[in-house]
Amino acid sequence: MGKRKIVITQNIEQNLIDQIKEIIPDWNIITGKDKEIWQNHLSDAEIIAGWKKGIEKECLAPNSKLKWLQTWSAGVNSLPLELLESRNITVTSANGVHAYPISETIFSFMLGLTRKVHTYLRNQQARKWDHSGMKLEMHKKTVGIIGVGSIGRETAKIAKAFGMKVLGVRHSGRQQVFVDEMYTTNQLNEILPRCDYVVVTLPLTKETHRLFCSEQFDLMKPTAFFINIGRGEIVHEEALIHALREGIIAGAGLDVFEREPLSVDSPLWEMENVIITPHTSGSTEHYNQRVIENILIPNLLDYLSGKQPSVNLVDFLKGY
Template sequence: MVTAVVHESILDDVEALLHAAGDDDRHRPDVNLLGVDDKASGADLASADAAIRWDLDDEGFQRLLDSATGLRWLHSPAAGVERWPLDELVKRNITLTNGAGVFAIPIAEWVLTTMLTAVKGTYAVRQAQQEHRWAPDIPADELYGKSVLVLGSGGIGREVINRAAAFGMRIWAANRKGSPVHNAERTVRGEAWRDLLCEADFIVSTLPLTAETERMIGAAELQRCKPGAWLVNVGRGATIDEDALVHQLREGTLGGAALDAWTTEPLPADHPAWSLPNMIVSPHMSGNSPAGRDRGLRLFVDNLQRFATDRPMTNVVDLSVGY
């Protein structure tokens, strides 16, 4: 019997999904769901073998770690795990899985929306409408034939690439191993992505935050970008040097930027990005979708079945690299 801690806010949904999964005799899970709230005591949590950190606050999560000495698996609903105590999980041999890919579809759609906004003169059209001004000569372009460099080819990166391919874009992908990516005409590894900056019309970052990726896109990289290029970030905010980006948008030749993640969130009211005409400031909402919750719960329940029946789980985080 596996005891899994879930927050009361999702208990009924997890129970329903597990009940439906129980119709499959091959993988019938033997699971005891322990519904808790943020005030659950250490004694309440002590028997946990597994837990999902969904709606569980920091104090509740720390009590879980301190009390559940037999904990073997934790699940992060989000893809990013840079704030998790990875070293402690390594020492205790606790497996960590994450929600990578759960929000990939809405995020990829947001990326394409910003790219279309950049080439179609959307803001200028809206401004003309507000001024009651007929402006048929507003400059516009097309995505067809444009080049996009996608940094990171996990779930989000692949969904971006698939949608960019539908628009007839030239697609280059960059990942840690240089592994080929479907619909990308070229894939590079290591530092080779920097050599493509001078050719890419769009640079889309989907990168996690690690010691290697922190401020990976800085002044030197931005200066190498093709004049008029756009930078789109749906990875972690701290992967970009925001001061250098603001400077390039003001003084350099970068065409524009669309950021959905920021080093400091909420973005301070006095941050210069708010006032830049060629900057799209998005409040970390690109993944918003009613379908995201269902996908996230189904992923967790699928892994819970796997955990309870000693089968390999999906979305296992490599604790040595942080994603």
């Protein structure tokens, strides 16, 4: 009988590999981002960390040994969840890894739009000394955080340092620290007219697909800013563009889009009230370390003891 095998489809630091080896010294550990490194190991890998497009043929074949998939991203909407569920394959996500970098991006959007940093950068490039109508400040304003998971919680925590009123929306409506008022998703429209900033941190599911359409933007203040770091498909992009063009909302900070990369023809590129980042809000120097030490290793210890991995276990019914 051959060695048990784990495939990690990422380039990870040697000290992280060593930590894994200490736990499973008798296993064959395959690591590397290059497809040629792990392609021939997929069908007999018991654990795969890092889903890659096109690997389902080997991973979900009748003779596959796959028991547990640990994703390298928080979102799992791109996975064949129904097939994975039908094969009784446990799936855990990298949810929680992004709380610090994404919350920093959220506030860079909020502060940038409020204090016109994006406008002044354009002025700088044009060597133009201009006040540009600067007048807003963020302190004491109201932020609506749509999706109070790990990212939403960290965002709420930082918001309190600005003396902000925090309204939260989550599926359960369960109260959360640093959130002044919590609501369910069904109550979303009730809070939108109260928000100076609307921050979307939701995963993409059947329920959240195009949760924000013309109706939601029409409910927002004309002075409100919209921030989306969740998934692009949560927003009807044409409705957002219309709201930005017509002054229905004041501006937007966008890291995600309905189609990525964002088309060069998209009017969003040229809008002076929009800040765009290329789906990089979760990027951080500590990414691999957090996935391995905070998620993979605790889950691996569960798995080896005969338990189901418990950190970020994906609920197939909910889709996240």
